[in-house]
Amino acid sequence: MNDSNRDIEALIDMMARLPGLxxxxxxxxxxxxxxxxxxxxxxxxxxxxxxxxxxxxxxNCGNIGTGDLCEICANNARANGQICVVEDxxxxxxxxxxxxxxxxxxxxxxxxxxxxxxxPDDLRIPRLxxxxxxxDVKEVILALNATVDGxxxxxxxxxxxxxxxTVTSLAQGVPxxxxxxxxxxxxxxxxxxxxxxx
Amino acid sequence: MNDSNRDIEALIDMMARLPGLxxxxxxxxxxxxxxxxxxxxxxxxxxxxxxxxxxxxxxNCGNIGTGDLCEICANNARANGQICVVEDxxxxxxxxxxxxxxxxxxxxxxxxxxxxxxxPDDLRIPRLxxxxxxxDVKEVILALNATVDGxxxxxxxxxxxxxxxTVTSLAQGVPxxxxxxxxxxxxxxxxxxxxxxx
Numbered sequence: 001m002n003d004s005n006r007d008i009e010a011l012i013d014m015m016a017r018l019p020g021l022x023x024x025x026x027x028x029x030x031x032x033x034x035x036x037x038x039x040x041x042x043x044x045x046x047x048x049x050x051x052x053x054x055x056x057x058x059x060n061c062g063n064i065g066t067g068d069l070c071e072i073c074a075n076n077a078r079a080n081g082q083i084c085v086v087e088d089x090x091x092x093x094x095x096x097x098x099x100x101x102x103x104x105x106x107x108x109x110x111x112x113x114x115x116x117x118x119x120p121d122d123l124r125i126p127r128l129x130x131x132x133x134x135x136d137v138k139e140v141i142l143a144l145n146a147t148v149d150g151x152x153x154x155x156x157x158x159x160x161x162x163x164x165x166t167v168t169s170l171a172q173g174v175p176x177x178x179x180x181x182x183x184x185x186x187x188x189x190x191x192x193x194x195x196x197x198x
Numbered sequence: 199m200n201d202s203n204r205d206i207e208a209l210i211d212m213m214a215r216l217p218g219l220x221x222x223x224x225x226x227x228x229x230x231x232x233x234x235x236x237x238x239x240x241x242x243x244x245x246x247x248x249x250x251x252x253x254x255x256x257x258n259c260g261n262i263g264t265g266d267l268c269e270i271c272a273n274n275a276r277a278n279g280q281i282c283v284v285e286d287x288x289x290x291x292x293x294x295x296x297x298x299x300x301x302x303x304x305x306x307x308x309x310x311x312x313x314x315x316x317x318p319d320d321l322r323i324p325r326l327x328x329x330x331x332x333x334d335v336k337e338v339i340l341a342l343n344a345t346v347d348g349x350x351x352x353x354x355x356x357x358x359x360x361x362x363x364t365v366t367s368l369a370q371g372v373p374x375x376x377x378x379x380x381x382x383x384x385x386x387x388x389x390x391x392x393x394x395x396x
Contacts, residue, residue, distance in 0.1 A: 005263065007252060011245040017238065019230050020223040029216040031288050033246070034253050034262055040215065041253075045246035047209040048231070052239040054205060055232050064232055065203065090229050 062107030062124050078104050081138035111149035142169040260305030260322050276302050279336035309347040340367040
């Protein structure tokens with residue numbers, strides 16, 4: 001690349017730091033953007049600037065929104081006494097796409113991890129305990145990933161909550177459209193243990 | 199996702215249009231950027247805006263630069279009588295990374311393609327012919343991809359150039375570090391045909 005194209009090089013370096021992109025795909029993406037700079041590069045830069053200016057974490061639940069409170073925490077219709085605890089904003093969005101949950105969320109911001117030295121105070125766990133009386137919570141649904149760290153975190157939170165509220169977790173079983181032959185043994189035995197009358 | 203997060207949704211939609219990213223990886227990239235918005239999102243937006251404002255095609259060769267002439271065309275030291283013809287700016291960058299070529303380039307902007315109805319006038323082929331006398335060109339190196347369309351285009355250009363200049367093309371053979379067992383038959387026979395004394 002030419003010496004004068006420092007701006008383009010800087011852009012490629014930054015794009016390469018995004019998850020899912022490496023140096024080569026960042027280069028390809030930047031070239032594509034430059035070719036369509038009227039349609040893509042300018043509007044994308046503006047969209048990013050807008051999000052950079054407005055996006056912030058909800059002080060209550062950790063979701064991303066544009067005000068102190070996110071859309072969900074600001075909406076009284078969603079104060080139904082249920083809080084769904086998720087690891088990450090991406091998981092919150094996944095739950096919302098499911099359109100099945102009508103309550104509020106609590107985003108932990110990660111999982112407990114001995115290896116990475118992540119303790120309860122590094123996550124939004126104390127804040128979760130604070131929310132229970134104020135929002136009159138009846139049920140905490142632990143929607144954490146079915147990984148070792150996710151389940152460790154779920155057990156820790158369940159311990160902390162004690163008998164003050166009902167604590168539930170997502171069902172484990174065969175995913176919709178899943179073929180038994182392609183599922184791991186753990187999922188099949190979990191689905192068998194939790195079998196239900198037809 | 200919340201209704202108020204239209205800006206974030208718009209950003210995800212735009213990112214998903216980049217090559218190499220789909221809706222899911224765009225979402226992941228945007229969340230990552232929002233988490234590091236001070237370090238990544240703001241600077242990335244600025245870098246994009248800078249490139250959107252300054253990047254343009256060189257009127258001479260089709261490379262991307264910041265002025266009417268790109269860095270290479272503006273540099274008299276590179277007027278060595280050689281022009282390397284490439285399909286795309288990405289290929290020009292790849293050649294420059296090789297640091298072996300000291301002349302100028304000519305970016306066609308694609309290849310001839312009967313299927314996609316791309317003819318000579320849709321590429322920068324007439325402009326290439328115009329450049330030959332003015333830049334006192336002695337050799338045109340066809341560095342087109344070794345695909346059917348790339349080689350068709352190379353033959354067409356070689357025909358157009360006729361005997362006015364020396365026309366060469368990149369050698370075909372075993373790539374550095376390549377293992378014969380993993381190479382296709384065509385490459386092996388090309389390498390054998392072009393064998394050289396050791």
